[in-house]
Amino acid sequence: MLQFHYQQGSAGKLALFPHILELSAKKNSSIQLHSFPEEVAEGLCIYFIHNGKFEWKLNGQHYYLFPDDTIIVLPGDKLGNDKGILELGSIFWIRIKVQCLKNGELVLGKWSSLSDTECAAVGKLLHLNNTPVLSRLTETGRILSGIFHEIHHLELGYVTRVNQLIDELLIMITRQLTRQSNPSRDFSKMFMKMEDALRKDLSHQWTVEEMAAIAGMGTTLFTERVKSFTGFTPINYLINIRVSEAIKWLKRKDVSITDIALDTGFYSSQHFSTTFKKLTGYTPGEFRKNNTYTD
């Protein structure tokens, strides 16, 4: 395996790629103390195990890593080895600068050609992810060496190709992530999981793409399956949840209707009012008047 190590600011090779903080391939043939202590990650890091067997600790949890495993480390995650050493073997990694929103979601930069919705979905899913290790994913290794070759050879169009490859890597990983966490047999279980994600973040403007991705499916198949399972389109099902939650808040006097609207994911109190009236026959204000009582 060819070894390389590009770092932002030092090699010059990354000058046109300010979003790539680091790109490396390392063959570790001797064990050294303090070579891999637990540290808080800066940027989004993707590691690929090429050779060897590793025992790493990510956010306090131990992971045994084998060849062809991909490890996803989010900004702020703590990664390292218990004893501080890097074990024998070879690994690839890339570290990408991403913007980290307050709610933990990731935003890529202008370099990415992912659309806004796609980018939001990738960010959302990486953030929701609780299985940071993807096993048997040789694709990661292939894409990472592809990025290295482009940067090394500087052939025509290499800037575009590098950015495309990073996009490809993120898409591939996100897809794999959703597939791996949804063993495909149990639609109802998968649906419950997706439902739970919606409820946990009801104020988020969920798109069908994001919902489908949590389920590890394309939107066409997903919409079809949700329709036959629930009787509703994914978006209408989401409206059911929003209105049901809103009703509970309306029955308590202490929250304003605008706050309820935004907390339950409506664009505005106007949007909330129209949807609510269409469904229940009452405006939220009328509903509240009929249902709240002073004690």
Add this chain to the structure above:
Amino acid sequence: MKCIITIELGTNAVRIFAFDLNGVVIGSMKGYYPTFHTQTDYSEQDPEQIFITMLYVLKNLLNEKIHVKKYKVASICFSSAMHSMLTVDKNGVPLGNAFTWADNRAKKEAQEMKESTLADTMYNSTGTPLHPMSPLLKIAWLRKNDPAKFKQAGKFLSIKSYVIHQLTGEYLIDYSLACATGMLNIHTINWEPEALNYAGISQEQLPRLVPVFAGAGTLKKAYQNSFGLSDETKILVGSSDGCMATLGAGIWNSDKATITVEDSGAVRMVGNKMLHDEKKRVFNYLITENCFVSGGPSNSGGGVFEWFAKQFGDFTGAYDIESCMSTLLEESTKVATGSEGLLFLPYLLGERAPIWNPDARGMYFGININHEKQHFIRATIEGILYGIYSIGKMLTEHRNIKGLSVNGSFATNPFCSQMIADMFNEPVYITNNANSVSVGAFLLAATEMGIFKSLDEAAAQVQVAKTYTPMENHHTTYMKYFDIFESLSYKLSDEFTRIADLQ
């Protein structure tokens, strides 16, 4: 043209049907709502989401199928899953989610009650087995484990009572659904004072008791406008899903029984008196005066087979559990009756009737070196249906069964229907509308309108689409295995408890 709408508030979904007055389906729609299992033994549903889902589906059905064809809705008749318990405050605002029939948190209360001297009196007066599903025990649980909520409680409702209250402002429960609370005295048709005393509540905290034909008040103006209905549309309180499935199967005051097997299952009969089971295994739900639906429920139905399919089925086409299950069924037909000596106890979820043992667990018994995958498939199906047969056998201790009306997606699979006929050695009839709960609710509403003179006459309208004739030789074989099945189910009682304790 008039039509009747039926609303079934089922275990996982609301199913709404529209029938013309001849009983022909004009349209139907469903809407799913989730069940939350936040802890072992907890099973909850959000009353607001159930209500909103019901509104949404009803509105779509009215707009797309009823108003466009200028139908006039004569009545809307409700049915619902049994044993749900929702606590509301004195203003009718829900205090958290409803506990569903599958909620087992009152396990300890049920066990204590069973062992107490109250057990006999309670069964004699309410006619229902003592089980954690019963709202009587759920309320007792709440009093002990959540005293703050108990103290705040204005009323204890069923999901159906809550939904009806939202629509009309009335707190009502029909006799049949009230039976499923474990608190109705089926002889006096009033709340049983000893039950209320045990639960620690007053009868003012329960909805008002009304017959199944009772009107549930007038739709609130806003809903009339929103639905495009007038105050002439009658809202009928209706009954429970189990009772309606029995009526819809055409089983009424006869020596036939009905078998329903969906995810779970039940065997039921209708008669003019309570089946008084000394071992307290049989439920008795009062429908109208001197008319009881009696029988036993099972936890082990199509859900158990689905479990098998998920573990051992072939999933080349992603997500398609249905086609996977039908492939398995096909494979199992290659094996002879009795699965060549392989026997399965289907108690993956514990069992209700007839063994009433929440600790019961599943088992494959008699495995030998020649058994292959298809033997396991067939044994699984046979085991589920032996469980159903054991409920039927329990009922025959009280009354003869001559002929079976079978419904539910699992039981109406031709292979399963034939197996039921063979096990019972009785003919099996399949009716021409698979959704017997809705048909039952339609027949109830039509009787209320005077289209039929009585429920007996209404039930007689139900037509048989298909008949399965029992095969004597298969019956003989099945009975040899059933004998072992039955003795294992009781003999392993100790071991069931010990293994359940470890799980």
